[in-house]
Amino acid sequence: MTLANLTIIGPGALGILFATRIWQVFPHVSLLHYDKEKARRMETSGVMVVEEGNGTVLKAFPKITANAKEIGRQELVMVLVKAFQTSQVLQDLKVLCGPETLVVTLQNGMGAGDILARVVPGENLVLGVTMHGANRRDERTVVHAGSGDTILGMFHPGSSDINRLEGFVRLLEKSGFITYLVQDIYPVLWKKLMVNVGINPLTALSGLRNGEILEHPELVSIQEKAVSEAFTVMKASGMDIGMDFKEVLALVRKVCKDTAENVSSMLQDRIKGNQTEIDFINGAVVRFALEAGTDAPVNETLCLLVKYFTSTGWNFGLH
Ligand code: PAF
Numbered sequence: 001m002t003l004a005n006l007t008i009i010g011p012g013a014l015g016i017l018f019a020t021r022i023w024q025v026f027p028h029v030s031l032l033h034y035d036k037e038k039a040r041r042m043e044t045s046g047v048m049v050v051e052e053g054n055g056t057v058l059k060a061f062p063k064i065t066a067n068a069k070e071i072g073r074q075e076l077v078m079v080l081v082k083a084f085q086t087s088q089v090l091q092d093l094k095v096l097c098g099p100e101t102l103v104v105t106l107q108n109g110m111g112a113g114d115i116l117a118r119v120v121p122g123e124n125l126v127l128g129v130t131m132h133g134a135n136r137r138d139e140r141t142v143v144h145a146g147s148g149d150t151i152l153g154m155f156h157p158g159s160s161d162i163n164r165l166e167g168f169v170r171l172l173e174k175s176g177f178i179t180y181l182v183q184d185i186y187p188v189l190w191k192k193l194m195v196n197v198g199i200n201p202l203t204a205l206s207g208l209r210n211g212e213i214l215e216h217p218e219l220v221s222i223q224e225k226a227v228s229e230a231f232t233v234m235k236a237s238g239m240d241i242g243m244d245f246k247e248v249l250a251l252v253r254k255v256c257k258d259t260a261e262n263v264s265s266m267l268q269d270r271i272k273g274n275q276t277e278i279d280f281i282n283g284a285v286v287r288f289a290l291e292a293g294t295d296a297p298v299n300e301t302l303c304l305l306v307k308y309f310t311s312t313g314w315n316f317g318l319h
Helices: 013-025 036-045 083-096 112-116 160-174 186-206 210-215 217-236 245-258 265-272 282-291 297-312
Strands: 006-009 029-032 047-051 057-060 063-065 074-079 097-105 125-130 133-138 141-146 150-154 179-181
Touching: 006 013, 006 083, 013 029, 013 047, 013 057, 013 133, 013 141, 013 160, 029 083, 036 063, 074 083, 083 097, 083 112, 097 112, 097 160, 112 125, 125 186, 150 160, 150 186, 160 179, 186 210, 186 217, 186 245, 186 265, 186 282, 186 297, 210 217, 210 245, 217 245, 217 282, 217 297, 265 297, 282 297
Parallel strands: 006 029, 006 074, 029 063, 047 141, 074 097, 097 125, 150 179
Antiparallel strands: 047 057, 125 150, 133 141
């Protein structure tokens, strides 16, 4: 099955990366913005991806609008807004979605899928992760800082609805995104959550790049404690990802090394003075702990610290 059209909600780094690459092979891609004036400017100028490694530039001219009605019913919608903005796009989803529209989220952390499930039937909802690193350079330009896999699975594990994703996966592959489908996405989401738990708040609090965390024994120790707590909470929630704690910690450290030069998404938010996704990352661990009748004091403290510094606007003098 080939797709007739698709819309990406969210004009951030990932939204522009996906829209620009997909547009090269599929012109029926639209980008839904939250701001009318910015949407108009971006549609006129086009959007752009610069490859960090070799400086290659890719330009695209998708339809960009702030009015979902101008786009209308879609076969597939990708939700790429920040996790804490998810509830703000539910009204637009009602306009863009028909009874068969697939809605795909690749948002960080845990919890955005449950918010989408308020208006998207579970059989149409697709959860996933992407390991691509992208930094916003200006309104229309994104720097593609690192590649990785994109993994997708249905909100209801094991559902045969996964076969409906075939055309989309082919399109992503054609657009240069290595993509896998899995029957159960939840172990993948937990693995990514633990990576984010052990990297994002530490970079956001220290102002360091991902790789630099490992040069500081104090941060390495906090990382181990936060990930250990998340691992215990995951086990208490009945989830098995087929890895022991040592392997998970090794994975977190490997991601620090593999993405050593990355400014994490949470540090990018802090530098811009924006709200962060802490409630959907370390905050999710705290919520799962409460549900399992326990607590997660290290993750709770990291949440409170990130929120405190966000509220004061202090950002290391970086910009
Ligand atoms: O949120 C991020 O920045 C990314 O998920 C990760 C893997 C930590 C790399 O920077």
